[in-house]
Amino acid sequence: MTTTANELSYRIEQKRNINGAFPGPKSQALAERRSAVVAAGVASGVPVYVEDADGGIIRDVDGNSFIDLGSGIAVTSVGASDPAVVAAVQEAAAHFTHTCFMVTPYEGYVAVAEQLNRLTPGDHAKRTVLFNSGAEAVENAVKVARLATGRDAVVAFDHAYHGRTNLTMALTAKAMPYKTNFGPFAPEVYRMPMSYPFREENPEITGAEAAKRAITMIEKQIGGDQVAAIIIEPIQGEGGFIVPAEGFLPALSEWAKEKGIVFIADEVQSGFCRTGEWFAVDHEGVVPDIITMAKGIAGGLPLSAITGRADLLDAVHPGGLGGTYGGNPVACAAALAAIDTMEQHDLNGRARHIEELALGKLRELAAELSAGGGSVVGDIRGRGAMLAIELVQPGSKEPNAELTKAVAAACLKEGVIILTCGTYGNVIRLLPPLVISDELLIDGLEVLAAAIKAHA
Structure with missing residues (x-):
């Protein structure tokens, strides 16, 4: 049987929470220390520094909680602090x-x-x-x-x-x-x-x-x-x-x-x-x-x-x-x-469940945008908890890297971490931890959908 969200337990509250402007003062202080000692060729996509992580949540040093839809690039599939x-x-x-x-x-x-x-x-x-x-x-x-x-x-x-x-x-x-x-x-x-x-x-x-x-x-x-x-x-x-x-x-x-x-x-x-x-x-x-x-x-x-x-x-x-x-x-x-x-926990089953939930939301978004003609959603693809949205110029297949960057930034401001990728820099990739709760995943997807609609 696939483990359901109700059967998973978490050490950190599974809820996004941005309690002020970010990066906060502690993250800013760490960024200053970093610039003096870490090579410039090492880049980070998110400007906050992590204090704790569990399930589908990453908490930074300033107390902000982010929904993690990246899993450290598909690494923390069982969660970032799985008890076992x-x-x-x-x-x-x-x-x-x-x-x-x-x-x-x-x-x-x-x-x-x-x-x-x-x-x-x-x-x-x-x-x-x-x-x-x-x-x-x-x-x-x-x-x-x-x-x-x-x-x-x-x-x-x-x-x-x-x-x-x-x-x-x-x-x-x-x-x-x-x-x-x-x-x-x-x-x-x-x-x-x-x-x-x-x-x-x-x-x-x-x-x-x-x-x-x-x-x-x-x-x-x-x-x-x-x-x-x-x-x-x-x-x-x-x-x-x-x-x-x-x-x-x-x-x-x-x-x-x-x-x-x-x-x-x-x-x-x-x-x-x-x-x-x-x-x-x-x-x-x-x-x-x-x-x-x-x-x-x-x-x-x-x-x-x-x-x-x-x-x-x-x-x-x-x-x-x-x-x-x-x-x-x-x-x-x-x-x-x-x-x-x-x-x-049958995480294969969880991945298939995540796919079902996520594709439902993403296809609703695509249909809504297409109803107005010239959608910016060119393609939705992937399997399990490895899903992607390819963003394009309205009504074409021309890559839209600018929109992709804007959507990722908008999601971050709302407390959702997403990753981008693609040869043309125009793909949003979703790699949530396989132990993420249904409620948290849906919340993150709704933030993503709102960001795409707002910037499209």
Whole structure:
């Protein structure tokens, strides 16, 4: 049974409350301290400093309470202070905070690997390696694919985001702010057209046809027998929460299998119940050769992983994979507790319930705006608690980044934190904690709808 809002308990009152102008004096003082010591290249989307967070609420140092529709970019899916995660972290830290699994191993790492091998798609023999960040997981997945296949070329897609390291910047599509002036980048990375239903020149193109388009380009420009890996986000994150047309992922996966290409599903943002399934590929029954994970895996502690076919990961020589902090024991304890919370509260079911509630509200908004002609809501898309609104110039598909910024700012003034994304900067993305109450979610969505209407 899906956990209902009434069955969830919270430590902080689940209600937004702005008790004065913000940022308040304490946040302003912290901002002054920050400017003197933190590099300017690190930006924050919200100008307040957090004191506490629980359920669907973030409270700042000045006592303002905000509805959290971002989850730290899909990280705190079980909440920012889930009691089970907190208890597991306290217990683990009381014994040891680190020993390095590559020196003196411990059970927590093995237990997390067992869980990931169980939860990820496919019933084949699997192996898992733990790391620290999503980018690190992606980088190592590519390393494994290249070693196992003896090939060099890696295929990524338009609108992709895979990280900020040198190799993952090469895989990432968007220049500013991720790539500009940071090159040269790692070689042998090729970009192919994504299935982006809202922006296809031919709106009738099927997922299978869009896959064939990409496959034809791969064969012409690279040669299928030269490709080590295809890496793709089943639902693209930073690129705009783009859900490819049905059939796109299965067709790519099947072709990769025929050609001996490692199919890597980057589930860093879409994994761990976010879309209403454990992983987004589950919606179409796709079984990746390797899957990369991070963000929602450990209730907010830094942990990432790759899980894949045993023959691929075991092909790597001893010592070829690892890292000093990879699979930190405290982070492993948090991950085990977070996964247990996901299962106990059926957070897949909660994500589907959130989708039902949110899409109902968003479609009401779209219908209301369309009634006047020339709506600014171009598209509503996503799965589970990974939803997006693409805003456009009235009556067109021209991206409306200015409106998107204005809506986000208006929501913040009313005590609702939302995130934006997209290649064109015109997508509002909704990533609420999966433990958010129905009442709080509806309140946040009503604030968002009012902001769009006011600024449209």
